[in-house]
Amino acid sequence: MIAELAQHIVDGVVLGAILALPALGLALVWRIAGFPHLAHGSLMTIAAYAAWLAAGVWHLPLPLAVLFGLAISAATGVGMHLGVYRYLAGRPMLNLFIASIGVELFLRYGVIFSFGSDFQTFPLPAERGVRLGLVVVRPLDLVLLGVAFGALLGVWWMFRGTQIGRRMRAVSDNPFLARLSGISPARIHLAMWILVSVLAGAAGILLGARNVISPTLGWDVLLLAFAAAIFGGISNPFGAAVGAFLMGLVSQLGIMWIPTSYEEGIAFFLIMIVLLVRPRGLFGEAVRA
Amino acid sequence: MTYVYTVIAFGLIYTMLALGLNLQMGFTGIINFGYVAFVAIGAYTSALLTVDLHWPLLAGWAAGAALAALASYPLGLLTIRLGGDYFAVVTLGFSELALLVVLNERQLTHGAIGITGIHRPFAALGPHLSAPLALLTIAALTAFTAYLIWQIGHSPLGRLLRAIQANESAAQALGKNTVGYKVLVLVVGSAIAGLAGALYAHWVQYISPDQFSPDVTFNTFIALILGGVGSLLGPVIGAFVLIFFLQGSIVLQDYVHIFSANQQSALRFMIIGLALVLLIVFRPEGIMGRMKSRRSRRSADVS
Amino acid sequence: MLLEARDIEKSYVGSRVLKSVSVALKPGSITALIGPNGAGKTTLFDIISGFVQADSGMVRYSGEEITRKPAFLRARRGIVKTFQIPHEFGGLSVLDNLLVASSDQIGERFPVGLWSRRAAREQERVNTETAYGILEFLGLLASREVKAETLSAGEKKLLELARALMLAPRLLMLDEPLAGVPVSVGEQILEHLVDIGAQGKTLLIVEHNLEAVMRVADWVYVLVDGELLASGRPSDVQCNERVQAAYLGKA
Numbered sequence: 027m028i029a030e031l032a033q034h035i036v037d038g039v040v041l042g043a044i045l046a047l048p049a050l051g052l053a054l055v056w057r058i059a060g061f062p063h064l065a066h067g068s069l070m071t072i073a074a075y076a077a078w079l080a081a082g083v084w085h086l087p088l089p090l091a092v093l094f095g096l097a098i099s100a101a102t103g104v105g106m107h108l109g110v111y112r113y114l115a116g117r118p119m120l121n122l123f124i125a126s127i128g129v130e131l132f133l134r135y136g137v138i139f140s141f142g143s144d145f146q147t148f149p150l151p152a153e154r155g156v157r158l159g160l161v162v163v164r165p166l167d168l169v170l171l172g173v174a175f176g177a178l179l180g181v182w183w184m185f186r187g188t189q190i191g192r193r194m195r196a197v198s199d200n201p202f203l204a205r206l207s208g209i210s211p212a213r214i215h216l217a218m219w220i221l222v223s224v225l226a227g228a229a230g231i232l233l234g235a236r237n238v239i240s241p242t243l244g245w246d247v248l249l250l251a252f253a254a255a256i257f258g259g260i261s262n263p264f265g266a267a268v269g270a271f272l273m274g275l276v277s278q279l280g281i282m283w284i285p286t287s288y289e290e291g292i293a294f295f296l297i298m299i300v301l302l303v304r305p306r307g308l309f310g311e312a313v314r315a
Numbered sequence: 316m317t318y319v320y321t322v323i324a325f326g327l328i329y330t331m332l333a334l335g336l337n338l339q340m341g342f343t344g345i346i347n348f349g350y351v352a353f354v355a356i357g358a359y360t361s362a363l364l365t366v367d368l369h370w371p372l373l374a375g376w377a378a379g380a381a382l383a384a385l386a387s388y389p390l391g392l393l394t395i396r397l398g399g400d401y402f403a404v405v406t407l408g409f410s411e412l413a414l415l416v417v418l419n420e421r422q423l424t425h426g427a428i429g430i431t432g433i434h435r436p437f438a439a440l441g442p443h444l445s446a447p448l449a450l451l452t453i454a455a456l457t458a459f460t461a462y463l464i465w466q467i468g469h470s471p472l473g474r475l476l477r478a479i480q481a482n483e484s485a486a487q488a489l490g491k492n493t494v495g496y497k498v499l500v501l502v503v504g505s506a507i508a509g510l511a512g513a514l515y516a517h518w519v520q521y522i523s524p525d526q527f528s529p530d531v532t533f534n535t536f537i538a539l540i541l542g543g544v545g546s547l548l549g550p551v552i553g554a555f556v557l558i559f560f561l562q563g564s565i566v567l568q569d570y571v572h573i574f575s576a577n578q579q580s581a582l583r584f585m586i587i588g589l590a591l592v593l594l595i596v597f598r599p600e601g602i603m604g605r606m607k608s609r610r611s612r613r614s615a616d617v618s
Numbered sequence: 619m620l621l622e623a624r625d626i627e628k629s630y631v632g633s634r635v636l637k638s639v640s641v642a643l644k645p646g647s648i649t650a651l652i653g654p655n656g657a658g659k660t661t662l663f664d665i666i667s668g669f670v671q672a673d674s675g676m677v678r679y680s681g682e683e684i685t686r687k688p689a690f691l692r693a694r695r696g697i698v699k700t701f702q703i704p705h706e707f708g709g710l711s712v713l714d715n716l717l718v719a720s721s722d723q724i725g726e727r728f729p730v731g732l733w734s735r736r737a738a739r740e741q742e743r744v745n746t747e748t749a750y751g752i753l754e755f756l757g758l759l760a761s762r763e764v765k766a767e768t769l770s771a772g773e774k775k776l777l778e779l780a781r782a783l784m785l786a787p788r789l790l791m792l793d794e795p796l797a798g799v800p801v802s803v804g805e806q807i808l809e810h811l812v813d814i815g816a817q818g819k820t821l822l823i824v825e826h827n828l829e830a831v832m833r834v835a836d837w838v839y840v841l842v843d844g845e846l847l848a849s850g851r852p853s854d855v856q857c858n859e860r861v862q863a864a865y866l867g868k869a
């Protein structure tokens with residue numbers, strides 16, 4: 027029982043680390059571009075397929091394949107922004123929502139069109155779990171944790187150490203004040219989309235390496251990532267990251283009591299509970315009424 | 316002939332769906348990404364009551380619409396005041412959950428196998444008569460729904476709903492219970508979705524969970540946007556254009572063999588996605604709609 | 619006192635916008651709230667009308683505490699405010715903007731309104747007459763059929779006022795009603811405000827045009843940096859040295 031619990035905690039932490047990347051990105055898009063981005067999952071999926079194509083089909087070395095995957099997701103994100111969302115800035119939020127459904131459908135079925143709906147896996151060396159006290163940890167999971175934390179640290183550094191990062195943070199902290207102080211939005215938006223696409227892409231590749239690559243890889247965890255972002259408070263990107271760890275833990279611990287077939291439904295309950303109990307999220311400011 | 320009937324029936328059912336969504340999104344600006352959940356509730360309620368419990372058809376339909384409305388009520392009451400973006404995410408989650416329930420509660424819903432043997436209206440009259448009569452019934456109910464929406468659109472209520480969409484705070488400042496009206500609209504729209512779901516179930520006579528994926532929601536969005544959000548005739552045209560496109564591309568599949576069947580169906584959804592994006596960027600008022608101004612959201616925010 | 623706000627505190631992340639502010643409005647009085655940009659005037663308005671919750675303090679209206687009442691219920695009780703930045707219903711015609719405002723409409727009820735059409739139409743006719751009167755007075759009658767979003771900034775401010783008047787409020791709160799309005803129309807509005815005051819209604823006005831405000835107001839509050847700097851009759855406040863130093867000097 028204890029061992030099982032410990033195992034679920036480890037799984038929860040790993041899932042949380044992966045979720046933290048898209049959750050942080052969702053919070054940034056939500057605040058800076060002003061809408062919950064429904065096509066965020068496709069960024070994850072596309073990066074995973076691109077990396078798989080490079081590694082599994084073209085037989086490139088893994089690091090190169092990962093870089094290729096990230097480049098493709100960054101290009102996709104920038105494409106979405108420059109090709110679609112940019113034109114809708116300033117229109118009612120409904121427009122952005124619907125456009126993001128369109129983008130999601132286009133990309134998801136584009137993946138199915140190109141790669142079929144079968145599952146794929148990365149050509150990774152076979153590995154043996156390492157026993158650490160009560161739990162068995164896959165070496166891959168340690169790599170995942172390292173990469174995810176590295177990425178979070180990188181964002182943290184960017185928000186402190188670079189000018190564009192500080193501005194991005196300022197806009198996300200308080201879009202109201204940022205607008206008054208005349209921060210130029212065009213460059214911030216572009217930088218933001220590159221950042222969130224790379225983060226989502228990294229998460230997609232990690233998730234694909236841990237499980238399997240499927241056309242709904244990103245979509246399947248999108249709600250959990252939203253739950254994490256709302257839980258942390260969308261005004262605070264690192265709150266979203268912390269939220270992700272909690273969501274990862276809760277959803278993995280949840281399957282000890284809730285039938286596994288309802289695992290994906292946990293996200294809905296988490297969102298509802300968070301919104302009802304603390305609508306501003308753990309670290310955020312009030313949701314506007 | 317039966318194929319023509321089915322195309323028309325689907326066109327009418329999507330018209331009804333688009334009408335309900337128009338009330339929510341077009342009039343009031345409520346973004347409901349879980350629309351399909353209410354369609355599924357209507358379809359399953361009516362199918363189960365009439366097949367497993369032998370309820371009369373009309374009672375099944377009424378129950379389907381009522382249960383869909385009932386399910387939307389607490390959801391709206393709890394979350395609609397949080398703002399459109401949160402509500403959209405919540406409803407998306409709700410539709411995923413509804414699908415999981417349908418898949419997993421096999422005792423009740425027959426799970427992935429689905430429900431067979433759902434009766435068509437007038438089934439006793441034999442297949443030659445029942446199909447056109449059932450079609451007429453669907454047409455009559457769709458027309459009634461359109462009439463209802465038209466009435467609302469031309470009443471002070473419709474005016475108020477458009478005001479709430481244009482500027483909710485201003486409506487509150489004038490003493491309007493905007494949250495109450497949004498919940499009302501959600502409930503009425505869900506009842507329409509539930510009725511459309513029930514009609515669908517009794518037309519196709521077999522339902523299973525995979526018929527109620529989020530794609531139904533997205534299809535309804537595109538039908539509405541094609542026709543023109545907020546307009547009154549728009550949903551009819553949008554729904555039929557959509558159905559002709561979907562059915563037409565299925566027919567085409569039998570003759571054109573450039574891509575595999577899987578690729579062709581993927582291509583269909585790629586086109587739908589692309590059409591959504593192009594429409595919203597270039598013609599947010601729809602093919603039929605009048606030019607609406609692209610009013611700036613910014614100016615409304617800074618206050 | 620018709621309205622009393624006591625010890626109102628409000629902070630946004632990092633900044634105290636209102637520091638223990640108290641105001642009181644006598645029934646039938648015209649009270650002005652003045653102060654430089656960013657002083658917290660609009661925030662105080664929002665707290666009184668229910669659009670923003672104060673961190674602490676209380677609001678009392680006609681003997682009843684309303685600190686936590688939702689905005690729409692306060693409006694129904696007669697507290698009606700206009701927005702500093704016009705919140706017009708852009709896609710609706712000017713006339714419809716006013717008609718929406720009318721209270722207790724039969725045609726807005728569901729589903730009753732769908733079949734009590736005769737009663738709804740009769741009520742609509744009466745409301746339309748009222749609306750015409752208000753539009754005429756504010757010089758908007760000619761534009762009654764155009765969409766509100768096509769109006770000029772000044773006309774939108776007038777529309778904002780017109781809509782509020784439709785409700786025949788007991789306490790009318792106007793956030794910079796003259797900003798962006800042509801001077802001649804502004805003069806007329808001022809006169810009308812005096813009329814409204816004479817009818818026994820209570821007014822609270824935020825305004826930058828000091829000279830104008832001083833002319834119509836019975837009482838003035840001066841808000842600077844979230845603090846009440848002074849209050850009193852216009853002539854007294856005008857002579858107050860601290861006010862002159864902090865506000866009038868700058869203006």
Ligand SMILES: Nc1ncnc2c1ncn2[C@@H]1O[C@H](COP(=O)(O)OP(=O)(O)O)[C@@H](O)[C@H]1O
Nearest residue numbers: 202630631635654655656657658659660661662
């Ligand atoms: N939603 C908000 N978030 C952060 N700061 C705000 C917000 N609303 C107002 N403020 C700040 O509160 C202060 C007072 O604003 P306001 O009440 O609009 O002043 P006034 O109406 O006197 O010009 C300003 O410094 C403004 O920047």
Ligand SMILES: [Mg+2]
Nearest residue numbers: 659660661702
């Ligand atoms: Mg102000």
